[in-house]
Amino acid sequence: MYLWSTQQLQALIDLLRARDYDVIGPAVRDDSLHYERIDSLPVGWGDRQDAGHYQLRERADQSRFGYNLGAATWKQFLFPPRETLFRVRDGDFVNCREAPQKMAFLGVRPCELAAIALQDRVFTEDPVEPGYLARRKDLLLIAVNCSQAAPTCFCASTGDGPEVNAELPTDLVLTECEPADPYYLVEALTQRGQDLLEEVGGSQAPASARQTVDRLMDATREQLTRALDTEELPGLLLGALDHPHWDDLAQRCLACGNCTQVCPTCFCSTAEDHTDPITVEVRHNRRWDSCFTQGHSYLTGSVVHRSVRSRYRQWLTHKLASWVAQFGRSGCTGCGRCITWCPVAIDLTVETEALRAAP
Numbered sequence: 003m004y005l006w007s008t009q010q011l012q013a014l015i016d017l018l019r020a021r022d023y024d025v026i027g028p029a030v031r032d033d034s035l036h037y038e039r040i041d042s043l044p045v046g047w048g049d050r051q052d053a054g055h056y057q058l059r060e061r062a063d064q065s066r067f068g069y070n071l072g073a074a075t076w077k078q079f080l081f082p083p084r085e086t087l088f089r090v091r092d093g094d095f096v097n098c099r100e101a102p103q104k105m106a107f108l109g110v111r112p113c114e115l116a117a118i119a120l121q122d123r124v125f126t127e128d129p130v131e132p133g134y135l136a137r138r139k140d141l142l143l144i145a146v147n148c149s150q151a152a153p154t155c156f157c158a159s160t161g162d163g164p165e166v167n168a169e170l171p172t173d174l175v176l177t178e179c180e181p182a183d184p185y186y187l188v189e190a191l192t193q194r195g196q197d198l199l200e201e202v203g204g205s206q207a208p209a210s211a212r213q214t215v216d217r218l219m220d221a222t223r224e225q226l227t228r229a230l231d232t233e234e235l236p237g238l239l240l241g242a243l244d245h246p247h248w249d250d251l252a253q254r255c256l257a258c259g260n261c262t263q264v265c266p267t268c269f270c271s272t273a274e275d276h277t278d279p280i281t282v283e284v285r286h287n288r289r290w291d292s293c294f295t296q297g298h299s300y301l302t303g304s305v306v307h308r309s310v311r312s313r314y315r316q317w318l319t320h321k322l323a324s325w326v327a328q329f330g331r332s333g334c335t336g337c338g339r340c341i342t343w344c345p346v347a348i349d350l351t352v353e354t355e356a357l358r359a360a361p
């Protein structure tokens with residue numbers, strides 16, 4: 003393990019940029035935290051969040067990673083919200099996908115890394131989504147252990163945080179220590195990460211570094227106030243399709259789809275063809291969809307999930323139950339975004355408890 007100063011963290015960004023990487027990381031804009039192309043990290047930002055509530059705040063320290071998750075996810079860079087796949091003009095078919103720019107994600111949290119690993123399964127196993135695969139191929143991943151938890155986090159319940167799972171694909175793992183005057187404990191998990199570590203330099207971390215990381219992770223675990231009881235959850239949810247609590251949920255849910263748009267693992271999309279009436283060029287566009295829209299379940303002349311009750315139930319049972327059969331684990335990594343960004347504060351950890359109770 004190495005020890006880096008804030009200058010060495012900046013040197014990593016400079017080195018990657020000099021190597022023609024788009025460095026994507028946290029940025030403060032419009033009173034929120036976004037992920038975008040950066041040339042330095044924002045300093046001294048945190049947030050207050052809870053069900054249906056998010057507020058960016060300034061911290062009284064120099065922390066670079068003192069925030070919890072905003073609405074933005076990394077999936078927008080690997081699976082863009084809108085994309086023209088091809089166009090047709092005068093009978094000629096033109097592939098619109100350009101060769102992607104190399105990217106380095108800086109500041110990926112453990113639950114987000116788990117979400118990327120899940121989307122890898124969705125998009126790079128049979129059938130392969132070529133655009134995702136091309137963007138993912140050279141992606142450099144720099145993860146950060148969480149030194150604080152938000153009230154909406156429940157990553158320990160899903161086994162995805164607050165510490166990075168070293169078995170997931172990532173090149174470097176940082177732990178921010180002493181936010182008043184931060185330094186970083188840095189581990190390489192790939193040869194590419196090891197090469198970067200050596201090029202940036204820094205000193206060998208002291209022998210107590212592992213205990214420092216463990217202590218910080220234990221402190222973060224203690225901050226986790228929400229939990230999702232995953233015990234036999236798939237069977238429980240699929241056996242509760244007629245539970246009256248779905249009616250209660252339908253009374254509150256606005257079917258706005260926010261929960262699906264901020265979720266780092268949701269992968270549904272729809273395609274539309276647009277014809278230019280002058281040139282008669284047709285563009286075939288793909289955009290993110292949500293199981294909360296009527297059109298999402300339109301099938302051979304009719305909508306399958308007509309009611310909000312049916313749509314919410316489809317979302318929750320897919321995310322927490324049928325994903326397990328499909329992908330070997332649930333589709334939730336405990337990031338808490340769907341709780342924070344639900345305008346009516348619907349909380350899947352609370353709703354599943356209600357569904358556990360006998361009707």
Ligand code: SF4
Nearest residue numbers: 255256258259261344
């Ligand atoms: S659960 Fe909340 S965020 Fe999701 S569709 Fe309903 S109102 Fe919108």
Ligand code: SF4
Nearest residue numbers: 265334335337338340
């Ligand atoms: S279902 Fe909610 S808590 Fe789970 S990964 Fe998606 S947004 Fe995060």
